[in-house]
Amino acid sequence: MPVEVKILSRAIAYRLSAVAPTLIHPSQAGFVQGRRMSDHIHLIQALQHRASRDDAEHYTAFLGFEKAYDRVDHEFVRIQSRRYCGQILFRLWAALNLDKCVTLVLNNNETPLLRRSTPSLILAQSGTPIRYLGAFVGHNLDPEYHVQLVTDKLLTALPQWKYRARTLAGRRIIASTMVLSQIWHITAATPIPTPRVLLW
Template sequence: MLSHQRHSAVVLLFKGGDRAMPGNYRPIALLPVEVKVLAKALACRLAAVLAAIIHPMQAGFVRGRRLHDHVVLLQNLAQHCTDVGDEGYATFLDMYKAYDMVNWDWMYKVLDAVNIGPGFISWVQLLYRDPSIQLLINGTLAPSLSPTRGVKQGCPLSSLLFVLSIEPLGQFLRHPTHVGSGIMLPDGRFVSTLFFADDTTLISNSRASALHQLTLVDTYCQASGAKLNVAKCKTLVLNSRQGETAHPGLNVVPIGQPVKYLGVYFGHNLDPAYSVRQLNDRFYDAFRQWGSRARTLRGRVLLVNAVVLSMLWHTTAVTAIPADQVAKWQSMVTKYVLGRKTAPTESMVVLVNATFQFDKSTGLRVPHIASTLRKQRLVRLRNMLAEADSSLWASLSLAQFARCSPLLGRPHDFLHYF
């Protein structure tokens, strides 16, 4: 490539925390257009075969895999451990600057090990040969730097390369000599890891097994150049009947304290209403912040769908929402769309027929929250029945249904549970 094609500007996006700490910023590479086109072409080729290479326990950036499956599996594991009285632990790892620490030689070796052709590897090597970057700070370019590791965040190919580079860690933890450290499901299969890109979770059946898995992760880090941020790793006790006790080498989450996994709150004996309260606060804050931006009815419908309700769907897909809470949300949405009300304390008499309010073809198209929640449940139940033999979360869910309703004789009749 030409010298200008090897060059990229890097902007820093603030992630949260102390703004004076460099580690609280995410570097995003701004690549030349022709380089991005090449990277996209390579990404399309690689994405087509990634599902055949990457283990199903890695759900990040692999076509056809869903983030919510891992969330439901962890919820089911917690319920399973509580029901049968077994020990169970989930250790949430924090990889320090995971994307920026990828060793290029390690990445090329992994590509070769999974039988990616030499021609494809040479194209990847071309993208990472003698790169240079300049930080763009307050509109000013800093002096040029020459990175020696890391995949470029902002490049279409980077996420796929990262998923491949971390796959050996999953294979190492799932090796027959180590998989026994995980939790055994009713069908005899083991769960020892959950991956979503760099969000890595270790599933173990004892504290000793959790410590053993951490030593395996340390071995992987030494070989690959990755770095584990031990201070930020947290261990959650899955069995809610088991007492939470501190343990040397493990940062055990205290009783009642939340820990976020893939955007959903978990906790040892965490108040079931905690997630709903968090959603509730964000829901009403969005109206106060954005409500005045839309002047027309159509604009308010668009704003509610794009800004307000969109922040609910991720959590509601895996969390039971009380009917009275859904009714309050619906009331707020209706008052805003029809009456421009932005606070829950503001009253309004709705004179429009409910059918006309929610009709999407001839009505006002006011979003109906309860219908979306029912659709989410039906999709989840459909996936559970369709993937019962292949997905761990689905088989565990069906086992729990069967255990709860043996007298009915129809544990797979999903309409009974709807």
């Protein structure tokens, strides 16, 4: 995504932040002020628990990021922006964002329509981890699975980070940006056993 599109997207998001919760459906939890992505992770975990409790067969369909953006009717967005957004500059910014955005898979820069790298439909067995909004979920998944992955990642990275930050202030910045952000996201979505908390 070009730099100017990122800047304009952020400016538009800031200007719409006061009214965004009324414009965006409550089912969209992420990227709206006052809503948390972890709510969706808790919902998926609750559905898995219910399926296990009732001994019933359930299926969940996830729409990938690139597929979600491919499903947006850009002409509809343009018509609605003309109808509700009176300022011409605002409409031009929105049009620029729509015209210049292309989603690419990181493998070979394939467009979503030509993507051959992953199948469109993946069926996962019980106990298979599925990454959803940065957290691993799955039916009968070991509760320690995601926590162990994060712990291994952090313990591998910490020796490398200690040479980058030589001052106490530098180490605090690395800890708050790299370590605490991951731990904060994981602990909001995954129960952490007491022995793991003591290790951290």
